[in-house]
Amino acid sequence: MLLKRFLPLVAFAALVLLLVRGLALDPTALPSARVGQPLPEFDLQVLGGEYRRSAGQWHGKPALLNVWATWCFSCRVEHPYLLDLAESGVTIYGLNYKDDPAKALTWLEELGNPYAETVVDIDGDFGFDLGVYGAPETYVIDAAGTVQYRHVGVVDERVWTEQLAPFFGGGS
Amino acid sequence: MKLFRWLLLSVALCSAVAWGVIETYEFSSPALEARYKALSQELRCPKCQNQNIADSNAPISRDLRAIVHEKLETGATDSEIIDFLVDRYGEFVRYRPGLDRNTLWLWSAPLILLLMAMAVVLLQIRRDRASAMSPVQEARAEALRQKFQDEGSQ
Numbered sequence A: 001m002l003l004k005r006f007l008p009l010v011a012f013a014a015l016v017l018l019l020v021r022g023l024a025l026d027p028t029a030l031p032s033a034r035v036g037q038p039l040p041e042f043d044l045q046v047l048g049g050e051y052r053r054s055a056g057q058w059h060g061k062p063a064l065l066n067v068w069a070t071w072c073f074s075c076r077v078e079h080p081y082l083l084d085l086a087e088s089g090v091t092i093y094g095l096n097y098k099d100d101p102a103k104a105l106t107w108l109e110e111l112g113n114p115y116a117e118t119v120v121d122i123d124g125d126f127g128f129d130l131g132v133y134g135a136p137e138t139y140v141i142d143a144a145g146t147v148q149y150r151h152v153g154v155v156d157e158r159v160w161t162e163q164l165a166p167f168f169g170g171g172s
Numbered sequence B: 001m002k003l004f005r006w007l008l009l010s011v012a013l014c015s016a017v018a019w020g021v022i023e024t025y026e027f028s029s030p031a032l033e034a035r036y037k038a039l040s041q042e043l044r045c046p047k048c049q050n051q052n053i054a055d056s057n058a059p060i061s062r063d064l065r066a067i068v069h070e071k072l073e074t075g076a077t078d079s080e081i082i083d084f085l086v087d088r089y090g091e092f093v094r095y096r097p098g099l100d101r102n103t104l105w106l107w108s109a110p111l112i113l114l115l116m117a118m119a120v121v122l123l124q125i126r127r128d129r130a131s132a133m134s135p136v137q138e139a140r141a142e143a144l145r146q147k148f149q150d151e152g153s154q
Helices: A002-024 A073-087 A101-111 A125-130 A157-168 B002-020 B030-042 B059-073 B078-089 B104-130 B135-153
Strands: A043-045 A052-054 A063-068 A092-097 A117-121 A137-141 A147-152
Touching: A043 A117, A063 A073, A073 A092, A073 A101, A073 A157, A092 A125, A101 A117, A117 A125, A125 B078, A137 A157, A147 A157, B030 B059, B030 B078, B059 B078
Parallel strands: A063 A092, A092 A117
Antiparallel strands: A043 A052, A063 A137, A137 A147
16 A cells, blocks of 8 residues: 555655656757768769769778768867877868868968868768768778768867777877 | 737737748748648747647758748648658658558557457456346345335334
C-alpha cells in the first residue's frame, strides 16, 4: 500500500528527470548523414590555382574540411582560430561554398590563409552531396578519406579540444 | 469605406511580399505539381528546424526545392527523391521518419499508450465487478433504501 501511495510521486520524479535531460540536449545538434562514409566524390577547381582536385587526392592523413564563404559572418569570427590550428600543424582543407572566387582570394590575402588547399564550389553541388546546410561547418576526414565528424558553427578552442582534437590523436 | 479600402490595399501588399519570397516552378503536368507540393510540405528544412522546405526561405530550403523540382521533372519517384535527400541530410529531413532503431519508440508509443489505457479500463471494470453486490446483498440494500425512504416521507 505504501508503494501505491508513492506511485504518483515516483512517476512525477521520473517525468522530471526525463524533462531535465531533455533541457540539456541541444536540439540544433544534427549528426551528419555522411559520418562513417567516404567523402563524396568531387572534381573542383582549386582556389587561386589552375588545377582541379578530387576526393581521393586528399587521403593520407587526418584533416579538417572547413566550409566557408565571404558572405558568412561567423566564418570571419572563426578565421583567426583556424590560422592558429594550421600553425600548430593541423591540416585544414577549405571548401569555398557558394561564393565569388575573386572575393574569396581577397579574403585569404587580407586575413591569412589557414588552408592547405581550398576548392571552389560555386553552385554548392559538392556541399549538397556532403550535406552542408550553412556555413561555417567543419568536417573531420580521417586518413582513409572517411568522414568522422561534423561540427556546425564556429570552431574555437573549446570545440577543438572537446570535439575535434580526439580524432587527431588527442592533441594538436 | 475609405478605411476599408486602405485595409484591403495593405493586405494585398503584404501578401505580395509574402509570396515574393518563394520562387515558383513550372511543371509539365498538374500531377507533378501536386507531388511537388506534397513533398515540399513533408520535407524539413535542416537549417530552420521547425519549418518545412515549402515555408522556409533559407538558402538551403531553396536548394532542396530546386532539387525536388528537378528530380520530379526527370521522372524520379517520391521515395527516390526522399532517399536521395536522406542520404545527404539524414532522417532529420523527413517530417514522417521511417521506422528504425531511433524512431521505434516514436512509432510504437501510440500503440503502447493505447494498450496501457485499455489495461487500466479492464482493471477498473474487473474491480467494479468484484465489488458488485450479490443478489442477497442487493435485496437487503433495496430493503434498507425502501425503509429510509418511508421514514423520510412520514
